[in-house]
Amino acid sequence: MAHKDEYDKIKCKANFKAGSKFYSSMNKKVLITGVAGFIGSNLADRMLAEGYEVLGIDNLSYGIKEQIPSGVEFHKLDIRSKDIYPIFKGIDTVFHFAAKNSIIDCQNDPLDTADINVTGTVNVFLASTEAKVRKVIYAETSAIYEGSNKLPTPEEDEHPETFYAVSKMATKYFAESFERFRGMKGTALRYFNVYGPRQDYRRTIPPVFSAFIIKLLKGEQPVIFGDGSKRRDFIHVDDINDFHILAMNDDRTNGQVYNLGTGKNVSILEIYQTVAKLISSDIKPDFQPDQVGEAQENLADISKALALGWKPKTSLDEGMKGSIDYIKQNVIDKL
Numbered sequence: 001m002a003h004k005d006e007y008d009k010i011k012c013k014a015n016f017k018a019g020s021k022f023y024s025s026m027n028k029k030v031l032i033t034g035v036a037g038f039i040g041s042n043l044a045d046r047m048l049a050e051g052y053e054v055l056g057i058d059n060l061s062y063g064i065k066e067q068i069p070s071g072v073e074f075h076k077l078d079i080r081s082k083d084i085y086p087i088f089k090g091i092d093t094v095f096h097f098a099a100k101n102s103i104i105d106c107q108n109d110p111l112d113t114a115d116i117n118v119t120g121t122v123n124v125f126l127a128s129t130e131a132k133v134r135k136v137i138y139a140e141t142s143a144i145y146e147g148s149n150k151l152p153t154p155e156e157d158e159h160p161e162t163f164y165a166v167s168k169m170a171t172k173y174f175a176e177s178f179e180r181f182r183g184m185k186g187t188a189l190r191y192f193n194v195y196g197p198r199q200d201y202r203r204t205i206p207p208v209f210s211a212f213i214i215k216l217l218k219g220e221q222p223v224i225f226g227d228g229s230k231r232r233d234f235i236h237v238d239d240i241n242d243f244h245i246l247a248m249n250d251d252r253t254n255g256q257v258y259n260l261g262t263g264k265n266v267s268i269l270e271i272y273q274t275v276a277k278l279i280s281s282d283i284k285p286d287f288q289p290d291q292v293g294e295a296q297e298n299l300a301d302i303s304k305a306l307a308l309g310w311k312p313k314t315s316l317d318e319g320m321k322g323s324i325d326y327i328k329q330n331v332i333d334k335l
Contacts, residue, residue: 029053029090030248031133033079033124034097035072036063038198039139039191039237043095044069046241055091057084058098067198079120088131093248096124096138099168102203103143103293106164117167122174129182136184137247138175140257141168142192142233142298152301155190155257162293172257179255187253189243192261192300196237196319197326205291209234209320212272213327214335216281226290228269231297233261236314243310250308261300262312274317278324 030047034040035056040063047054048071056068059078068074077084079098088094099117100106106113121138128136147159160169178184193207201210205225215222243260247253272285302312 028092029055030093030095031055031057031088031091032072032095032097033057034063034099035074036060036065036068037097038196038200039194039240040095040097041067041069041198042196042237043097043241043244044072046245048072050245055087057087062100062200062203064198064202079124080115081123084123085127085130088127088133091128091131091133092135094124094128094133094136094138095244096121096136098124099139101141101164102205103162103164104204104291106167107162107293110163113163113167114170117164118170118174121171125174125178125182125184125186129178129184134185135248135254136175136186137244138171138186138188139168140172140188140190141165142190142259142261142300144169144172144190145298146293146295151297152263152299153259154301155259155304185254187247187255188257189240189247190257190259190300191240192233192235192259192298194237194240194260195234195323197323197330199323201327201331208232208268208271209275209323210327210331212275213279213324214332216276216279216283217324217327217332218335219281219283221283221286222272224268224272224285224287225294226268227287228267228272228285229296230268230294231265231299232268232271233263233265233298233300234271234316234319235261235312236319239312239314242313243305246308246310252308256304258305259300259302260305261298261302263300263302265297265299266316271320274320275324278321 030052032040036058055073143165144158144160145153146161148157150157160166175186195209199210212222
């Protein structure tokens with residue numbers, strides 16, 4: 001019966017329990033928009049490891065082609081183009097991450113922001129529904145809570161202010177209409193401050209993790225906007241991907257929106273101090289004026305996500321060390 005035991009091991013590895021159902025990854029295709037980006041490329045790695053067939057779309061305006069895992073069937077296309085429609089045929093689940101997501105870039109060009117984030121997303125929803133995709137999991141943003149004074153912030157406390165946040169809020173309403181009139185099964189995810197390998201260091205103002213690490217490794221002075229007292233809820237990309245897989249396979253998430261953070265926050269100055277300590281750097285930061293539109297503090301109410309059985313596992317120290325190692329090995333020599 002050795003062959004049966006081996007079969008059971010394979011079956012156990014390939015299946016994911018969601019409620020009372022088992023879903024197999026065998027012969028399932030997933031499509032990731034923004035596959036060359038930070039979250040998209042990390043999810044592609046994870047999905048390939050789980051046994052899924054992975055297709056990806058990216059126009060490479062923000063993403064880096066070298067980050068796309070070799071097992072992905074890649075299509076260099078813009079999400080606003082009708083040329084994406086044939087790629088959706090036979091897809092089980094779409095993960096929609098492609099977006100213009102730098103707040104400062106969005107503030108400087110609201111027309112382009114609306115075109116990419118709203119028109120592009122509607123095009124993805126149309127392609128998905130026409131191809132009868134089983135489920136669409138799409139990125140909203142914790143920036144929707146910019147004007148909220150409630151901490152930790154629950155999903156219903158929506159107060160978008162910047163052009164970026166407003167564009168993402170618009171996609172929420174379109175998703176609801178697609179669910180109502182086109183039968184789309186969707187799940188919206190509001191990421192807080194995601195960090196980890198492949199974080200986009202090329203943005204106009206890079207995320208603090210990659211910005212601090214790169215500057216200190218190069219012996220340069222990192223920039224802190226404000227006095228460093230702003231507090232952020234940082235969550236590792238591996239924990240985000242755990243929820244992606246849960247949302248894909250659990251019907252309880254249909255039509256729902258979830259905050260994804262840790263439920264804890266830390267100041268930007270504390271992040272800088274920890275990075276500097278791990279790198280053994282005594283370089284002091286350059287404090288510059290605050291950026292327009294940035295909240296003083298964010299903190300996720302993750303009780304809704306926790307109720308599904310998910311929880312973040314990666315400690316900040318562990319994740320920070322991994323980010324430093326990745327940048328040392330894969331980024332710093334290319335700059």
